Amino acid sequence: MDNTLIYVTGNSVKFDVARKTFANTEINVMQMKMDTPEIQSKSVQEVAMYSARWASKEINKPVIVTDCGFYIEALNGFPGPFIKYANEWFSADDFVNLVKDKNDRTIIIQDCLAYCHPELDPMVFTGTYRGRLANVASYNPGTSIEKVFIPEGFDVPISDIPEEAMISYWSNGEIMSKFKKYILENIRGL
Template structure:
């Protein structure tokens, strides 16, 4: 069994999360920056599956790809899986203004990991992270949503939480745990 798995991401935090989750498992995670086509869909699963299938065919290797959607309850789930683009268009202050006057500040992240071997169809693992929208945006570095999303169990937005705490938080989340169990149980890559 080849114990190497390629994580197609340009995001160093996502890669650190995977390294942390697979520490002491015998699985070697390698980061590859590869611009995958990102289809437009209301489903993070469809987006992740398409990208994983494409990347595994391009590399002829087993890959994982992750995609996430941020769903603001008071905005009927906006921006959902379109967060990548909305982060480019809206500032943290814009997000705050969108929920001005609304009592429900709850938000959740739907996270999806798609695993694909070049000879197979993708398999997905999903998880949800709940939290709330801050009343004031962080002034620290980060994306617009990282400056306003306060994960459950925290009192600060993601951009104000030390990176090592967030890596631990994401590493122990549903998708990495489910995927790690699947890979180890089935001894496949």
Template sequence: MEKTLVYVTGNSVKFDVALKTFENTEIVLLQKKIETPEIQSKSVQEVAMYSARWASRQLDKPVIVTDAGFYIEALNGFPGPFIKFVNEWFSAEDFINLMKDKDNRNINIQDCLAYCHPNEEPIVFTGIYHGKLADKPSMQQGSSIDRIFIPEGFEAPISDIPEEQMISYWSQGEIMSKFKDYILKHK
């Protein structure tokens, strides 16, 4: 098993989460920013698997790729795995307006990590983060969803929480923990 892993992401926070997860292990993580094709699917697992398969073949190395979907219960799971695009189209205020007359403000983030060697099928790890939608958007910088998603255990949206706290929160999530256990047993 490889001791060096390539994490295909342009998101520095995601990479910092992975670094924190693998602290004090022999695993070395390298970040590689490449645009992977993102298929249209209602399944974050299918999106992550496709991207991991593609990236591992392009780089001819084992890679990890993550994808997430934001499922707002009162909106029948909208926007789901399409959050990347919806974040480009909707402001935080647009999300708040969609929820104007809704009592259920629960949001579930379905998180997925796909680990893939070239010419092999990806191995998938999934997890869920729970939270709620804020009554009003944060005034801080951040994506639309970062300005309105309050993770379980917090009183403020992601964009109001110090980055170090969020890195610690995300690094304790299911997918990184499951993947760490897997990779350390198979190295």
């Protein structure tokens, strides 16, 4: 029985999170960098499910795909699932300026993992992370949102937090915990 999960992502931190989550289990997580079609939807679940279904059929193996949205409360949830594009359009300082006169600086990350076997419909695992938007953008490397998003329990933006601390933070999140429990209970279904 092959207990290999293919994680379709080009993001090494996401892959390290999955590897850490399944360390010391009988699941082997492999990374595959593959461009998947990304549908336009207000739902991160729909985006992840579509990509997972497409990838699993393309390589004829079970895959996981993740997607997330960053919802800035003071901006009615903008940019939501369109964070990839907002990171291209806005600088970190633009994000800070968008909320400079707002009292509520809450950001909610809606995280989604879609698991798909090529012969089955995708399954979705979701979770949330809370945090706030920084008053001043970081100058360290990272995406625009990584330079301004301060996760709950931290005092600095993601781009200022050591990678190992962020891998630990993400790997203890809801979706990886839920997915790990599911997979380990259903390992014969891989």
